[in-house]
Amino acid sequence: MQRPNRPIYLDNQATTPCDPRVLEAMLPWFAERFGNPSSVEHAFGRDAEAAVEEARGFVAALIGAAASEIVFTSGATESNNLAIKGAARFARSVGDSRRRIITVATEHKCVLESMRDLGQEGFAPVFLPVGADGLLDPEALGAALADPTLLVSVMAVNNETGVIQDIPALAAMAHAAGTLFHTDAAQAGGKIPIDVRAWDIDLLSLSGHKIYGPKGVGALFVRRRPRVRLTPLFSGGGQERGLRSGTLPAPLVVGLGEAARLALAECEEDRARITTLRTRLLAALSAAVPGLRVNGAPNARIAGNLNLTFPEATAARLMEAAPDLCVSTGSACSSAAIEPSYVLRAMGLSTEEAGRTLRIGIGRFTSAADVDFAATALAAAHAAALAA
């Protein structure tokens, strides 16, 4: 097999390349347009403020929200922390006696950690299990909601398996119980249509670098009617209606805005093309590797993700044997520490099975040649492992 002249990047759930059109939109803000968006006293500041507000409109449009409901943050991790800790701490500060907060075992680490932090502050976090397909059983949520609950947080799309939860149904259950509903949509933006009104949710987190924008910027949707109140993580200059102090990074915000605009405009087109690529990759690989298993609900998953358990070789071994292919064993955050994925464990895979599992993330810039290379390289790596 011929080696490619560059690494083949199929890890689009860890991060996506910055779209050249996003970079283009950001460039002027790397040069002569450097004002602080809060400096509305002069033209430099007003210029930056106008750009930030335009970007806010694009982000709002991506999820069907109003611009005034968008709070810019440093990324989805901060958005998730702000949503979960902010909602719980605010409720307590106004005398709400409820302490129960509910999430799911397969959430992103920052959601689980926010919940555990709140546990140390006297809240009562509940971590619901998922089925073998990665889906949360609505009945489990219903049972958990029998006790008065402050907040439910369920991710729209899982970062390891691409499984899509039925957010509208889950949100309706939470609201019927008088409970706030938050969703981490970092992996959902641009992958599936999002409509905060139709979904009827209160809080939603987005990330820039998962939708072909820059790292270091994200957003939190905070519903206005009925108004959702949060205690900020930190305060200061009072930017973002006091919910998020600190100078807004105009270039990054502009990048996020452009990425959101493109995500909305090209969601369907991307999805169709990426589905074709995924089908092609899976067909080739399944033919070459009998017993290959796809994890996660077959009918509720995003186009760009394949979470594959190989019958024989470990993921580490496969990655070593295919050095030009950039895939991963799970979430990037903790991937430096090689430990079995808690997401897969929650879906019932054994530690050993989880150790034979790879995450492949196909994205907007993946070509047919890229997936063909991936199939060939992984099949060869698996055959080599078998022979050894």
Place this chain on the structure above:
Amino acid sequence: MIYLDANAAEPLRPTARIAMIEALGQVGNPSSVHGPGRAARRILENARESLTANFGARPTDLVFTSGGTEADALALHALSPGLRRVIIGATEHDAVRAAAPEAAILPVDSSGVADLATLEAILAEEGPALVALMLANNETGVLHPIAEAARLCRRFGALLHVDAVQAAGRVAFNFATLGAASLALSSHKVGGPAGAGALLLAPEVAEHFRPLIGGGGQERGRRGGTPALAAIAGFAAAAHEALATPSALGPLRDAAELAARTAGAVVLGADAPRLDNTTTLALPGLKAETQVIALDLAGIAVSAGAACSSGKVAESHVLKAMGAGALAGQAIRVSLPWNASEEDVQRFATAYAEMAARLLRRAA
């Protein structure tokens, strides 16, 4: 348009721009183990090493944040577990004031300098405390005697947090020799992009605290979230350039100040050691807002104080703490950017004199 509002945001330095564009071309997540991930990690760690070498800390003792505000908040959060008494300077930035709403306030003298005799008395009486004192004030540029404050704190077993957001790149300091417990930095105040900052920590307080933003274990578990790679690369490049090119803004600032004085201005904080790019100019009887609008129309960008809370021009807590009285609402901040020219200052001088004469005549 002449930009004289560097303390709100410095113009981006070209080296920062180059570093950012390079980082944006890098595909990987610094936490990923494959080639693109490792390349991204290299950019991140090179920035960390460059910043800590320039400011005097070990690479492991730097936590990247989204900016100065988060760095200040993280410092006060990390250093004040339990019920440690907190003392903050009267002229601190809102980021520090909001993070320690119950704090005792250390007064400043009429030139804006923290009263260390009072600090010594409080520490002698109250014992271990957390003290937050900025190196340079964002509105007046006034420098506090930080090395002396650090010595006092050490003597009484107190921890010192230093907000060096406005000082970094403008005056020389070394975190390690300063002897403070922590120090906050911001990218866009050294000529990098907004969206990155850092907290330097002394080795004895560098680990084992609960993060403000928890997540995937990044920054040694002290700050979750994928780091803002391009902004961080730009931050490090800008800081390096700022420290490598000593400021020559003093004479320009003095010229601007002289022209303003001739036109009737009172300079606040003039008796104290100051950043050489900053001056606070009050025109008795004229609202700051009116002056800023007039200068904006004349093509000069200045501000009526901190940029943060946008629009609403509240009376400055900094100038009030200095006992400026009514002048607190009548002062504008002129802060020269790193690339200010003589011509910029001349045009400012002309516009200021014209504005002062016209408004004072109308007020009379």
